[in-house]
Amino acid sequence: MMPPMSEGREHSRGARWRRVAGAVLRRALSPRRVAGAAGLVATGFIASRLLGLLRSVAIADAFGTEAELGAYFVAFRVPDLVFQLLAGAALASAFIPVFSRVVLDEGEDEGWRLASSVLNLISLATLVLAAIAFVLAPLVVPLLAPGLGEESGRADELHALAVELTRVMLLSPLMFGISGMLTGILNGRQHFLAPAIAPLLYNLGIILGAVVLAERWGVHGLAWGVVIGSVGHLVVQV
Numbered sequence: 001m002m003p004p005m006s007e008g009r010e011h012s013r014g015a016r017w018r019r020v021a022g023a024v025l026r027r028a029l030s031p032r033r034v035a036g037a038a039g040l041v042a043t044g045f046i047a048s049r050l051l052g053l054l055r056s057v058a059i060a061d062a063f064g065t066e067a068e069l070g071a072y073f074v075a076f077r078v079p080d081l082v083f084q085l086l087a088g089a090a091l092a093s094a095f096i097p098v099f100s101r102v103v104l105d106e107g108e109d110e111g112w113r114l115a116s117s118v119l120n121l122i123s124l125a126t127l128v129l130a131a132i133a134f135v136l137a138p139l140v141v142p143l144l145a146p147g148l149g150e151e152s153g154r155a156d157e158l159h160a161l162a163v164e165l166t167r168v169m170l171l172s173p174l175m176f177g178i179s180g181m182l183t184g185i186l187n188g189r190q191h192f193l194a195p196a197i198a199p200l201l202y203n204l205g206i207i208l209g210a211v212v213l214a215e216r217w218g219v220h221g222l223a224w225g226v227v228i229g230s231v232g233h234l235v236v237q238v
Contacts, residue, residue, distance in 0.1 A: 095184040123178060165220065
């Protein structure tokens with residue numbers, strides 16, 4: 001029995017799309033392109049490490065051994081934990097082959113539907129967990145650093161400061177949840193420049209916080225530098 005004409009057209013269109021996608025994929029994976037992509041990723045990695053070193057120097061120069069810096073490092077752990085729980089780098093890496101396979105087998109529209117669904121799910125889950133962490137920060141911070149400020153007799157003050165900084169920096173996992181998935185999508189489509197630049201902008205945001213914002217707002221400026229860096233990490237990939 002012959003299939004309906006519409007099914008025949010769909011089958012033909014699907015086969016044609018797979019041939020085109022296969023040709024594009026073979027071209028994208030040519031030795032020259034692979035070498036260029038590897039060089040770009042390696043350059044971005046080295047530049048990010050160098051900026052990370054400069055970031056550490058800038059923070060040390062701005063705050064030295066001030067007790068407030070200890071509150072910042074404690075506060076940094078909470079949003080970082082939120083990100084790692086829901087939208088860590090492993091998720092983006094796992095998404096690349098799935099996205100590429102869906103695009104290859106079912107077409108670009110289906111690939112973007114999958115990407116949109118995953119992005120919405122990650123964004124919602126990160127928002128919910130960040131909101132919970134925002135509310136529970138006064139309970140979570142003492143658990144992460146029970147001895148914070150005890151040597152200087154400023155335990156209550158530094159715990160309160162760490163809670164404030166935590167709540168500021170909880171904006172960053174919302175940015176990273178989206179930008180991490182965008183990294184996976186761009187890598188899956190053989191676009192490597194923006195994902196290579198993104199970590200540089202994140203480090204530059206923190207350096208801005210340490211060098212410029214901290215002059216006026218102290219350690220709060222450093223926390224806002226983290227947020228600015230995470231926004232840059234997202235915007236460059238949009």
